[in-house]
Amino acid sequence: MMKLRRRAMVIPVILMLILLFCPLLSCADASDSLELYARSAVLMDGGSGRVLYDKEGDTPLPMASTTKIMTCILALEWMADDPDTICTVSGNASAQPQVKLGMVKGDTFYLSDLLYSLMLESHNDTAVCVAETVAGSVEAFAIKMNEKAAEIGCTQTYYITPNGLDAEDENGEHHTTAHDLALVMRYCLTESSEREEFLTVTRTASYTFSNLDGTRTYSCTNHNAFLNLMDGALSGKTGFTSKAGYCYVGALERDGKLLIVALLACGWPNNKGYKWVDTKMLMNFGLSEFELRDITDVADTNANVRTEDITVTNGQQDTVHTIVEEPAPTPVLMRADEEIEIRVEVLRTLEAPVQENTQVGLVHYLVAGEEYAVTSILTAGEVKERTWLFCLRKLAEAFVL
Numbered sequence: 001m002m003k004l005r006r007r008a009m010v011i012p013v014i015l016m017l018i019l020l021f022c023p024l025l026s027c028a029d030a031s032d033s034l035e036l037y038a039r040s041a042v043l044m045d046g047g048s049g050r051v052l053y054d055k056e057g058d059t060p061l062p063m064a065s066t067t068k069i070m071t072c073i074l075a076l077e078w079m080a081d082d083p084d085t086i087c088t089v090s091g092n093a094s095a096q097p098q099v100k101l102g103m104v105k106g107d108t109f110y111l112s113d114l115l116y117s118l119m120l121e122s123h124n125d126t127a128v129c130v131a132e133t134v135a136g137s138v139e140a141f142a143i144k145m146n147e148k149a150a151e152i153g154c155t156q157t158y159y160i161t162p163n164g165l166d167a168e169d170e171n172g173e174h175h176t177t178a179h180d181l182a183l184v185m186r187y188c189l190t191e192s193s194e195r196e197e198f199l200t201v202t203r204t205a206s207y208t209f210s211n212l213d214g215t216r217t218y219s220c221t222n223h224n225a226f227l228n229l230m231d232g233a234l235s236g237k238t239g240f241t242s243k244a245g246y247c248y249v250g251a252l253e254r255d256g257k258l259l260i261v262a263l264l265a266c267g268w269p270n271n272k273g274y275k276w277v278d279t280k281m282l283m284n285f286g287l288s289e290f291e292l293r294d295i296t297d298v299a300d301t302n303a304n305v306r307t308e309d310i311t312v313t314n315g316q317q318d319t320v321h322t323i324v325e326e327p328a329p330t331p332v333l334m335r336a337d338e339e340i341e342i343r344v345e346v347l348r349t350l351e352a353p354v355q356e357n358t359q360v361g362l363v364h365y366l367v368a369g370e371e372y373a374v375t376s377i378l379t380a381g382e383v384k385e386r387t388w389l390f391c392l393r394k395l396a397e398a399f400v401l
Contacts, residue, residue, distance in 0.1 A: 031053050031285065031289075034053065034055075034281060034282070034285060036055055036263075036266075036278045036281065036282075037266050037267050037271070037274035037275075037277065037278050038055065038178075038263040038264060038265060038266035038267075038274070038275070038278050039055075039056060039059070039061070039245075039264060039265035039266070040055060040056040040057060040059050040061055040177065040178040040263070040264040040265060041053070041054075041055040041056075041057065041178055041261070041262065041263050041264075041266075041278060041282065042054055042055075042057040042178040042179050042181075042182045042260075042261070042262045043259065043260070043261055043282045043283075043285065043286050044179075044182040044183075044186065044259070044260040044261075044262070045257075045258070045259070045260075045286075045290070045332065045333040046185075046186050046189060046190060046251060046253075046258030046259060046260045047190070047257075047258050047292075047331055047332070047333070048330070048331065048332045048333065048372050049183070049186060050332055050333060050367070050370065050372065051179065051182075052259075052285075052286055052289075052290060052333060053282060053285060053286075054178075054179070055178075056178070057177060057178045057179040057262075058156060058177050058178075058179055059177060059178075059264075060156050060175045060176070060177055061175055061176070061177070061178075061244065061264040061265055062164075062166055062173065062174060062175050062241065062243050062244035062264075063164060063174075063175065063176045063181060063239060063244060063247050063264060064164045064165075064166075064239030064240050064241045064244035064245075064246075064247045065122045065163065065164040065237065065238065065239035065240070065241075065247075066164065066176075066181055066237050066238070066239040066247045066248065066249050066262075067127075067159065067161065067162065067163060067164030067174070067176075067239070068118055068119060068122060068127055068162070068163060068164060068237060068239075069119075069184055069185060069188055069237045069249065070145050070148065070149070070159065070184055071118060071127050071130055071131065071141075071145070071162040071163070072115055072118055072119055072188075072198065072201065072202075073148075073184075073187070073188045073192055073194065073198055074134060074141070074144055074145065074148060075111060075115060075118075075130050075133075075134055076115070076192070076194035076197050076198060076201075077192060077193060077194050078134045079111050079112070079134075080193065080194060083112055084110065084112075085110070085111040085112070085133065086108055086109070086110060086111070086212065087108065087109050087110070087111050087114060087129050087130065087132075087133040088106065088107070088108050088133075089103045089104060089105055089106060089107045089108070089109070089125075089129050090105065090128075090129070090132055091105045092128060092132070092138070093105075093125050093126075093128040093129040093132060094125055095125075096124040096125040096127075096128050096163065096165075097124060097165070098124070099121065099122055099123055099124060100123050100124050100125040100126075101117050101121070101123040101125050101126050101218060102125070102218075103125050103126070103129065103211075104216075107211045107212075107216070108211060108212040108213070109129075109209070109211055109212060110209070110212070111130065111133055113207075113209035114126050114129060114130055115130070115201050116201060116204060116207035116209065116220050117209075117218065117220055118130060119201050119202050119222075119237065120201075120204065120206070120207060120220040120221060120222045120223065121220045121221065121223065122163075122223065122237075122238065122239070124163040124165060127161075127162040127163035127164075128162060128163060130162065131162035138161065138162060141162055142159050142160055142161070142162070145159035145162070146158065146159050149180070149184065152183050152184060152187045152191075153183055154176070154180035154183055154184065155180065156175075156176070156177045156179075156180055157175070157176040157177070157180040157181075157184075158171065158172050158173070158174065158175055158176075159174060160173075160174040161174055164239055164241070164244075165241060166241050166242075166243045166244065176264075177264075178262040178263065178264050179262070181249050181262040181264070182249065182260045182261075182262040184249075185235070185236075185249045185250075185251060185260050185262065186260055188235075189234070189235065189251055189258070189260075190258070198235070199234070199235055202222075202224070202235040202236070202237070203222075203227065203234070203235060204222060205221070205222050205227075206219065206220060206221050206222065207219070207220045208220070223238060224236045224237065224238060224250070225276060226248075226250045226276060226279055229276060229279075229280060230252055230280060230283060231254060232252045232253050232254035233250070233251075233252050234250075234251040234252055234253045234258075235250065235251045236248065236249060236250030236251060237249055237250075238275070242268075244264070244265065245264075245265040245266060245267055245268045246263075246265075246266045246267050246268070246271070246272060246274060246275050247263060247264050247265070247266060247275070248261070248262075248263045248266065248275040248278075248279060249261070249262045249263070250279055252283050254287060255287070256292055256331075257286065257287065257290070257292060257333060259282075259283055259286040259287070261278075261279045261282045261283060263275050263278055263279065266278055286333070289335055290333040290334060290335055291333065291334065291335075291336070292331045292332070292333055292334075293331065293332060293334050293340070294329050294330060294331055294332075295330050295331075295332050295334075295340045295365045295367060295372055295373055296327035296328065296329060296330045296365055296373050296375070297329075307322045307323075307324060307344065307346055307361070307377055308322075308346075309321055309322065310322060310346070310347060310348065310349065310350055310360060310379075311348065311349045311350070312349070312350050312351070312352050312354055312383045313349060313350070313351050313352065314351055314352045314385060314386050315350075315351075315352030315353070315354065315383040315384065315385065315386055316352070316383060316384045316385070316386050316390055317383045320350065320354055320379050320380070320381060320382075320383050321379070321380035321381060322346065322360060322361070322377050322378065322379060322380055323377070323378055323379075323380045324363055324375060324376075324377055324378075325375045325376040325377070325378055326375070327363070327365070327373055327375035328373070328375075330365065330372055330373035332367055332372050334367055338367060338368060339367075340365060340366070340367060341365075341366040341367070341369075342363060342364070342365060342366075343363070343364040343366065344361065344362075344363050344364075344377070345361050345362050345364070346360055346361030346362075346377050347360045347361060350379075350383075352383050352384060352385040352386060353382070353383065353384055353385045354379055354382055354383040355379070355382055356379055356380070356381050356382045357378045357379060358378065358379045359376045359377070359378055360377055360378065360379055361376070361377035362374055362375070362376060362377065363375050363376075363377060
């Protein structure tokens with residue numbers, strides 16, 4: 001009987017503990033439950049560039065053939081004015097290791113054809129031929145790659161080869177980070193003048209072409225399995241070396257959301273499928289946990305951007321009105337529990353003369369401490385300088401009155 005009473009007392013206590021701690025558990029960050037195979041991973045909002053998930057996203061690692069997305073976009077931009085550019089195969093290109101197209105020294109191809117070999121089959125000889133056509137040498141092309149990476153905003157990327165084979169020189173190893181890799185893909189999809197051409201190449205299921213004299217014909221099949229794994233799959237590039245492991249960068253567009261996943265060191269043989277598991281998990285996380293909000297829609301923030309009149313010294317008026325310039329719509333993927341922060345900075349005083357539409361401050365729009373939009377605070381009118389003639393006229397008016 002005593003044991004039964006003790007059990008009866010314990011059950012309510014357990015129930016109370018469950019009720020107390022369940023709300024805390026439900027409030028935990030959903031990203032904590034993600035268990036990825038990749039050593040380094042990033043999920044990025046392709047529209048704003050916001051990182052939605054990060055696992056060692058700034059750790060420098062080799063990236064294998066995901067390198068080729070940079071090779072491809074540089075070639076597309078370089079050949080934009082000459083789509084019929086012809087490539088001649090060098091001995092250096094033809095000597096590259098597998099995986100390779102099998103091109104022969106002295107052969108000629110249209111550069112536009114070789115981009116399908118580069119991106120669908122990931123041929124290493126093709127990458128070198130493309131690099132030498134665009135820049136004259138692999139070394140000169142690597143300079144262009146690093147310059148473009150810096151322009152895009154990559155801070156921990158160093159290119160040595162156009163194909164992603166493991167390499168090292170006096171400046172370090174061929175490497176990137178998951179964050180930088182996502183930035184490069186974002187550039188290819190949203191910022192490059194050749195983004196549509198990039199999508200055309202990388203989404204093609206199969207492609208057949210010949211060398212210019214028609215003596216050899218080649219067929220390419222797209223090995224980006226992600227294109228058939230999820231609705232809205234947009235683009236991507238696989239990669240593998242013994243040092244880098246399996247790597248992947250891919251993009252998906254659905255419900256107005258553009259999501260980019262970058263994975264480095266995502267398993268080694270025999271774990272080729274790990275990258276698809278991680279990619280789907282991260283994409284589904286982005287689709288379910290984040291919604292687009294226009295962070296410059298002040299009504300949506302439940303806050304008002306207030307600006308006061310600015311004091312003007314030595315002016316014919318003591319103050320000048322200000323207005324906030326209409327901000328451009330800025331959609332950002334956000335969780336439901338996140339808030340938009342608005343910071344206003346504006347000058348306290350001005351010295352006459354003051355021109356209309358003079359910038360006197362800024363309004364910053366932030367999410368989780370990161371700025372994604374900024375707009376100007378402007379003067380709504382002019383204030384002329386107070387001169388002796390103005391003062392005399394004011395004294396005369398006061399005397400008459």
